[in-house]
Amino acid sequence: MKTLLHATQPRRVATVALLAAALAGSAIAQVPAVAPAKSRYVQGSWVNLRESTQPQARVVAQVPANTVLQQLTERDGWCAVLYAGDARLGPLLAEPLQAHIACNLLADQPLSLAQAGKDAARAFWVAPSPNRLRAYGNALPRPPALQLPTLAKSHAHEMPVQYPTRPEWEAAKKLMRAGVLLQPEQEIDRGRPVNPLDDLKLATRPEYDNIPAVAPLAAKPALPAIAPSYFRSHTSVALLHETDADGLAAVAGIRISVIPTGAPVGRFNRHSGPEIEYITGFWDVGSADQAFAPALTVYAITHKGLVGAHTVRQRYWDISNEEHYCGGHYPGRGFNDPGEEAQPVRGYAKLSDSAEVLTRLVLPGKLPPDAVKVKTRRYATSWMQPADPPIRDKPQRKNTAVLVHEIDVDRDGIADILRIDTPSPGSMSFEPIFEWRWYLNIGGQWFRAGVWVDQECT
Structure with a gap:
């Protein structure tokens, strides 16, 4: 009997264990499964x-x-x-x-900037930046009383315009005041490779029909040999002539902030008035500064190959909305040359105010202070200036030239930046005014990198 008891005990334990397991499995099976978040x-x-x-x-x-x-x-x-x-x-x-x-x-997937399309609000939240903040503010629906046709009839020049507070806009401004890091590929778009000579077009004739056409070039311009050199990708450089603060901050890898400084006001364009024609700024941001952390370093290369450097921590952001009136300007995006807001960097050439700067640029790293190699080729052209007493008693020929500047940053014999200066006769003086075009050697191909257009003013 004793032996039987000892022999059957393990069997009972095993049976109980199996029963407990079965009951447990039954209980689990009866509880509905909850899908993970x-x-x-x-x-x-x-x-x-x-x-x-x-x-x-x-x-x-x-x-x-x-x-x-x-x-x-x-x-x-x-x-x-x-x-x-x-x-x-x-x-x-x-x-x-x-x-x-x-x-x-x-x-299931986040929105891309391309998917946001023309929806300014969604584009901002997908990729916050000063430019997209501006587009966001401009796209906010305005009450009828604050739309321009109504304000033009009722609002006084230089008086503030009060817009209603919107929670989403307050959140956007708060984010941009704190500062954001931008992605270079979202801010820099140079399009397809080009042949720079395709953009070289001399004026066929001056403004007035009785003046002879511009003379053809004495020799056909030649481009320098090109191969992969200093800049290997589009994110490795940004010229001030091709982009604004967004693109520069993105390539430099630094935070950019927008600091509102004033309310919007109604204004009219130069020589117009008294009715206002536009409102400064965007939504309730009438004026603002941009700040960079750490400071943005801007390099300058002169026609002699000297390298200068300045840092910019904060700058006035021109959001006046005033139309361009006269003088030289960037027809597209561009960053005005640093002025009093910039501080010189020790160890680089001290450039005088009269120094001829061929290009200004921003890099992810540092540009060595050693002089770069610059070669300038001159291709003569000319046109006739009409008689204009007492300045000119009789017509005379004005001699000038197309200038092709080859900038070799690392002195390896391959041009990294190209600037082509193309003259045309001024519409009043017939003195040369220039169009400057920049090109970048990215991985052995030329890409457009900005244009500056001069203009005579009265």
């Missing part, structure tokens, strides 16, 4: 998170495009989600917030 991305520019699945339910949070939410469930077009905060809006939440959102406002 899935990351989803907000697609709207400024979206309400609600307390319940009702269109009029209390709003518990508002979030911008590409905010990451953890989706818990989906039912009748509503998604239950967890929101842990968004670094673009401030510190993350101490505990995730459970809320509800229309499922059609979520996607």
